[in-house]
Amino acid sequence: MKENESRIPVTIVTGYLGAGKTTFLNHLLKNTDEKVAVIVNEFGDIGIDDQILEKTEEEIIEINSGCICCNVRKDLIDTLSMLAISRKEKMIEFDRVVIETTGLADPAPVVQTFLMDKEMIEDFVIDSVCALIDAKHISNHLDQKGEALSQIAFADMILLNKTDLVSNDHLTWLIKRLEKINPKAVTYLCENSQIELEKVLGIYSFNLQEKVEVTPDLLINDHHSHDDEISSLSLQEHRALDLRKLNLWVSFLVQMQGERLYRYKGVLNIEGIEKRFVFQGVHMLFAGDELGPWGSDPRMSELVFIGKNLNKQKLEEQFRRCV
Numbered sequence: 050m051k052e053n054e055s056r057i058p059v060t061i062v063t064g065y066l067g068a069g070k071t072t073f074l075n076h077l078l079k080n081t082d083e084k085v086a087v088i089v090n091e092f093g094d095i096g097i098d099d100q101i102l103e104k105t106e107e108e109i110i111e112i113n114s115g116c117i118c119c120n121v122r123k124d125l126i127d128t129l130s131m132l133a134i135s136r137k138e139k140m141i142e143f144d145r146v147v148i149e150t151t152g153l154a155d156p157a158p159v160v161q162t163f164l165m166d167k168e169m170i171e172d173f174v175i176d177s178v179c180a181l182i183d184a185k186h187i188s189n190h191l192d193q194k195g196e197a198l199s200q201i202a203f204a205d206m207i208l209l210n211k212t213d214l215v216s217n218d219h220l221t222w223l224i225k226r227l228e229k230i231n232p233k234a235v236t237y238l239c240e241n242s243q244i245e246l247e248k249v250l251g252i253y254s255f256n257l258q259e260k261v262e263v264t265p266d267l268l269i270n271d272h273h274s275h276d277d278e279i280s281s282l283s284l285q286e287h288r289a290l291d292l293r294k295l296n297l298w299v300s301f302l303v304q305m306q307g308e309r310l311y312r313y314k315g316v317l318n319i320e321g322i323e324k325r326f327v328f329q330g331v332h333m334l335f336a337g338d339e340l341g342p343w344g345s346d347p348r349m350s351e352l353v354f355i356g357k358n359l360n361k362q363k364l365e366e367q368f369r370r371c372v
């Protein structure tokens with residue numbers, strides 16, 4: 050913690066869809082001694098990350114149905130105000146706020162939230178903007194320009210993740226490419242988002258001057274828009290799903306559309322499986338695993354797809370056939 054700093058430190062975790070942000074958050078929550086208030090923002094209408102995050106003592110607040118970098122930014126400010134007031138009133142206790150942005154968020158407007166609003170400036174201080182990067186898929190995402198590029202350009206720390214999925218030569222090439230985009234950021238290599246927390250928390254690497262160099266209108270203009278071709282589809286189903294059919298469907302789907310399926314994830318109610326089943330993928334790589342028991346929650350499948358030019362009607366029809 051910074052000396053003589055009474056404001057609440059904020060860590061902004063950014064990175065493209067599927068890069069490893071939630072995995073990082075789980076690692077952080079499990080290993081830190083600090084009490085953390087977590088704000089998770091998801092692009093789809095249904096929050097899946099909240100279910101995947103291993104529950105600890107922490108406050109976890111979800112902001113869904115849009116990106117905190119644009120249409121739900123007011124929700125972010127309201128949430129932060131509520132946290133600051135509750136802390137002052139000693140209703141909740143926490144040492145830090147960690148914000149996990151959606152994979153489609155431009156971090157600049159999120160950072161702006163802490164620089165433009167008087168209340169936010171008084172109560173919060175940005176510790177760092179940390180970008181998780183998927184070593185396997187980032188080159189494709191960068192070739193398409195857009196948010197993946199801003200996330201790297203705007204980070205003060207890069208966690209180059211999923212190093213297990215690429216060769217050393219590719220890593221060396223990638224590090225050079227990242228350095229060209231953002232020569233000032235510190236880069237750490239990691240697998241499953243595992244990193245010593247002292248490298249990430251309490252380092253106060255956020256430097257406003259550097260960010261203004263990257264985004265000259267940072268303190269003036271708050272307009273931001275997304276690539277309209279990218280959208281999300283959220284599906285819910287109470288009836289149990291057939292795992293064999295589901296596997297066949299998804300295998301077919303990724304073969305045919307993997308390139309434009311940026312992210313799909315869900316918590317599923319599978320016939321014959323007692324526990325909740327987490328299913329998730331990034332482009333053509335997907336996996337499923339059993340999660341904890343349903344407890345008192347109703348057994349229900351919730352699945353979110355995020356991709357380019359999704360044929361939503363067809364996806365929904367195919368999903369229902371897995372019942």
Ligand SMILES: Nc1nc2c(ncn2[C@@H]2O[C@H](COP(=O)(O)OP(=O)(O)OP(=O)(O)O)[C@@H](O)[C@H]2O)c(=O)[nH]1
Nearest residue numbers: 066067068069070071072152210211240241242312
């Ligand atoms: N092989 C491999 N898989 C990883 C690694 N890190 C994370 N994953 C997997 O990648 C998938 C996406 O990880 P998440 O942590 O959910 O990624 P995210 O950035 O939160 O994704 P969004 O919420 O869609 O933005 C999950 O299936 C993880 O288990 C890694 O280092 N290697």
